[in-house]
Amino acid sequence: MNAPLPSTPPAQPPPKRWTYYVLAVAFLFVLMPFLFWRATWFGQPLTDREVGQALSGKSRPRDMQHALSQVEAEIRAGNPAARQWYPAILRLAASPVEQIRLTTAWVMGQDNQNADFHHALLQMLNDSDPMVARNAALSLVRFGDNSGHAQIVAMLRPYALTAPVAGTLRTRLKIGDVVNAGTLAAHIETPSGSREVRIIVPGTLSFWTVDDKSSVVANQPIAWIAPGEDMVWEALRALFLVGTSADLPDVERYTRPVEGMPAQIQKQAAFTAEAIRRRSTPSF
Numbered sequence: 001m002n003a004p005l006p007s008t009p010p011a012q013p014p015p016k017r018w019t020y021y022v023l024a025v026a027f028l029f030v031l032m033p034f035l036f037w038r039a040t041w042f043g044q045p046l047t048d049r050e051v052g053q054a055l056s057g058k059s060r061p062r063d064m065q066h067a068l069s070q071v072e073a074e075i076r077a078g079n080p081a082a083r084q085w086y087p088a089i090l091r092l093a094a095s096p097v098e099q100i101r102l103t104t105a106w107v108m109g110q111d112n113q114n115a116d117f118h119h120a121l122l123q124m125l126n127d128s129d130p131m132v133a134r135n136a137a138l139s140l141v142r143f144g145d146n147s148g149h150a151q152i153v154a155m156l157r158p159y160a161l162t163a164p165v166a167g168t169l170r171t172r173l174k175i176g177d178v179v180n181a182g183t184l185a186a187h188i189e190t191p192s193g194s195r196e197v198r199i200i201v202p203g204t205l206s207f208w209t210v211d212d213k214s215s216v217v218a219n220q221p222i223a224w225i226a227p228g229e230d231m232v233w234e235a236l237r238a239l240f241l242v243g244t245s246a247d248l249p250d251v252e253r254y255t256r257p258v259e260g261m262p263a264q265i266q267k268q269a270a271f272t273a274e275a276i277r278r279r280s281t282p283s284f
Contacts, residue, residue, distance in 0.1 A: 029166055055088035061097050068092070068103045075110040086116065093120045098129045105132055109139025118143050125151060130159070130200055131181055136229075138238055146242035155235035156250045158200045160221040165190055169222060171212045177205045178228070187225065188216065203228040204260060232265055240272045245280040249274060
């Protein structure tokens with residue numbers, strides 16, 4: 001369903017400056033926010049009537065995602081008829097369902113000439129769900145807009161899972177477990193009942209900051225989640241275009257072997273670091 005990812009560039013890029021610009025433009029054209037379900041198959045194509053009904057906001061989330069996916073394909077194909085669905089997409093960008101906001105951020109990134117989409121994505125950088133904000137940040141790169149720079153850099157760093165309420169922590173996961181957004185990590189027992197604690201971003205559970213059956217307070221960090229491979233890959237590709245010299249420590253960490261990360265991450269990190277240094281070096 002997604003456009004094919006470009007092959008990983010060599011760690012030592014060609015010396016000619018124009019080559020970087022060509023690669024940057026090509027990358028900008030195909031950049032896709034990382035969190036859409038790449039293996040999802042939504043079945044047969046929908047009719048215009050079915051798309052309109054799904055995008056009305058009254059359908060099941062999966063049906064809405066099916067319609068959004070079809071519209072995204074039409075946008076990428078350059079079909080002007082896709083514009084008829086733009087008002088509905090903009091409305092769904094404010095959906096109370098996180099998965100729908102996540103998907104609309106992905107879809108809006110496909111038309112990087114639309115001012116309304118650009119404005120909506122800027123608003124989504126402040127979304128309460130960090131995955132929606134990160135998807136918006138990646139889509140903004142396609143607009144040549146680095147407003148989501150902070151969210152992109154955060155994708156390279158561990159994420160603090162916090163306690164939603166005060167109570168007694170009951171952990172469910174062990175160190176080293178690979179997790180996805182929505183994975184149940186723990187419960188917090190309170191006088192009024194048990195409260196679930198779910199993972200917010202995908203990755204690997206690095207460690208618990210408090211022991212099982214310990215007391216915690218609201219908003220206290222209880223665990224750290226190391227970023228997953230897909231997250232690091234997309235962040236590095238985006239920083240190839242919008243990274244600054246201040247990002248080099250975060251980027252260069254991945255030029256060395258990191259547990260759980262494939263060799264292509266090291267190559268992309270080296271390529272990204274080189275692009276940042278080249279941009280940061282004054283030309284005379």
